[in-house]
Amino acid sequence: MIYASQSLGDLWVWLLERLAEFCGWLGIPEVIRYSVEKGAYAIGLLVFISLTALVLIYMERKVSAHMQLRYGPMWTGGWHGWSQTIADMIKLLLKEDVIPDKADRWVHRVAPIVVFVPSLLGFLVIPFDKHLIGADLNVGILIIFGFSSIAVLSIFMGGWASNNKYTLLGGLRSAAQMISYELPLVLSVLGVIMTVGSLKMSDIVMAQKDVWFLFTPNFLGFIIYIIAGTAEVNRTPFDIPEAESELVSGYNTEYSGLKYGFFMLSEFTNTFIISAIAATFFMGGWNGPSWLPGIVSFLGKTYLIVFLLMWFRWTFPRFRVDRLMDFGWKFLLPLSFFNILMIAVWVLVKK
Amino acid sequence: MTETLKNTGFEEMTLNMGPQHPSTHGVLHLLLKMDGEVITEARPDIGYLHRGMEKLAEKRTWGANIALSDRWDYIASMSNNFAAVLGPEKLMNIAVPKRAEYIRIIMAELNRIASHLIFFGTYGIDIGAFTPFFYAFREREMILDLYESVCGARLTYNYFRIGGVSADLPEEFVPGVKAFIKYFRPKLKEYDTLLSTNPIFMDRTVGVGAISKEEAVDWALSGPNIRASGISFDIRKEDPYSVYSEFDFNIPTGKNGDCWDRYMVRMNEMSESARIIEQALEKLEPGDIMAKVAKVIRPPAGEIYTHVEAPKGELGVYCISDGSTMPYRYKVRGPSFVNLAILQKMLRGLKIADVVAVLGSIDIVLGEVDR
């Protein structure tokens, strides 16, 4: 039956069954079998995340380049500069790790870890394919938003600990921004949750078997989600914590080498997570034509959203910090409340 | 320090913006005192690029000063050349041949487009949009190629001479300019869709850093900065030099004098410059490019203040000659220097994000500020 299926999720289930049989045959305790199963998934996930980061960074370079009448990297590694990201990473690893003299050394060191770990944990509950999910928790989506809130703390830590006025301003800005935009972000997803009646990722995907939520009244929620999501990952037009032309580089001005790499990496993994949630909640997740493997369908949709975010970044100017707050609190938040009301009515009428 | 700050016991923050900063357009140093993100006091600190141009000029011959003038506003060198030759020409009473006059005007107006293109690109970056920069440089590249075909240089042209220009136009130049104008006109619409009417861009610039008419005159702003405040002041019309009086062109003005008006004035000026170039190309006829000038230039003793409308504003040169081969005094009134002075007043009460929006909209070149 594995041959008949095209799904990576089915392959994973098949492998797990074989593992269970094997363990049963050897009499290995359930705890160890479970650990092996989850460990294998975690390793696979880590490999996937690193590859994703490489692909995303390369993609950002190429997308921006082609929007700006350039080619981007063309020579490193041969074909269209494919190994440029790897070269970048090696450069980052070899760079001197500078800690400013008056910095709070401990917080300065911890901040990149605090920013990176939550963005890794977010991947646990993303349904890549049928059955291919780290933990199909019944509070799935809440886990992701919970973890993404921690990122605020780390950016603030980094900005504060560097003992630099630009980083301080960047850290304060990002704290204000991310807290403000968390609300519309969660509320926009609430519409979908109300429609489905579950927080579980697999339920939400299954509910979109016939029609994506994008093509229902949840469309408004999708728009709000994309806007708030862009703000949540600090990308243009909401990149005011970094704001290159104002704050030099914002909260990560004083970071170099591997620690800067972590900040950069987390930006890309967060972008991926936000896009993946958009794909799961509004575009049917791994649902797709029967001839297409679920994971391909899922990744295709995710990268479509990633491209959309990159498109924003390379065409829009940047908001000003107070206008950003106005927009978030005075426009986006009421709009998302209206969205919830509208979905509630729609759900009632449908019943 | 404001009253609220004193009462609450919070500290005022001093931020040194520059001289190494991505958006101070060179080596401008702004000393900002801030209450949170709001600026309570701003003091521009200049001179990091001071090369003593006026002292150098006193030890160079009149002709050699043209080469020095390339280094004032190094992205609009043709206009600087223009200012540098007008003074000695008037002192020596030289009649410049018609062909040379038209060539000069074509060059100066192309340079205006090139300078405004740089403004457009870098202003986009200041506001946070990176892409317009590359679009602007694509067009600027063509202008530089045209310049290169004429005088061999792409930045410091040293093309004007006292009494004319250094070289005649090559064969491909006139068709090249015509092709460029034809290509460039639609691009202006592209810029508008890309940046000018973008809601976020307008949000950042409309109503920000407004300069009233009275302030603009009081601080002696010039060029697009004063025109954006609604005063139609353009040296080309006000005190026509060269043969500008023969041309038909409008002076775009703004209304409110805010950042967006200053931006739009420059965008509109580009199409007006294109009009002037087209007219000059039509009038261009074969002839001399140099007047009969003595080998050694010795203007008679006397003094004169000549000014041209450079892309940034009124570029004035006050030269005093003592009858020798070198100027006795050579004062350069750089538009950027004068325009920048108003910054200390404008920035008060604005947010730090507005600093770059306002600074970018004034469009300075530190080479000219510091000289």
Place this chain on the structure above:
Amino acid sequence: MTDQEILAKIAEKFPAVVESKPAAGTLPAYSLTVEAPAASIAEVCAWLKSGGLKFDYLASLSGVDLKDKLQVVYHLYSLEMKHKLVLKVNLDRAVPELPSVSSVWQAANWHEREAYDMFGIKFTGHPYLERILTAEGFEGYPLLKDFIAKPDQYD
């Protein structure tokens, strides 16, 4: 308004302000040039701006070293009435001091700082008369004709 009319109006109000005649052997002035005494320059400028002549635009302010004396040259323009005026003030080389006009035209602020920086001309009443272009701790006034550049560590 013609040059003569302007001159008459100024002479009526300030008899001390006279037309400046170019020295023998030099070219005639290209635009109306007047000379004013140093002490009353602030009043003269204030009147030139707000009086009937409306010289509201200070195009340029330059210091000049004429070896026997220092000179400050104001290039004025009226945006409304479209006439120009060159105003000259002669200063004693030993005590180069004159009132600041930065309260009349804000634009004079930096111009005066530059003249102070380059010629050592002291503008009394200037809000912030500090060196503007030369480096901190720079000694001497570089545009004076008797300034001798001392080679520094980079020369």
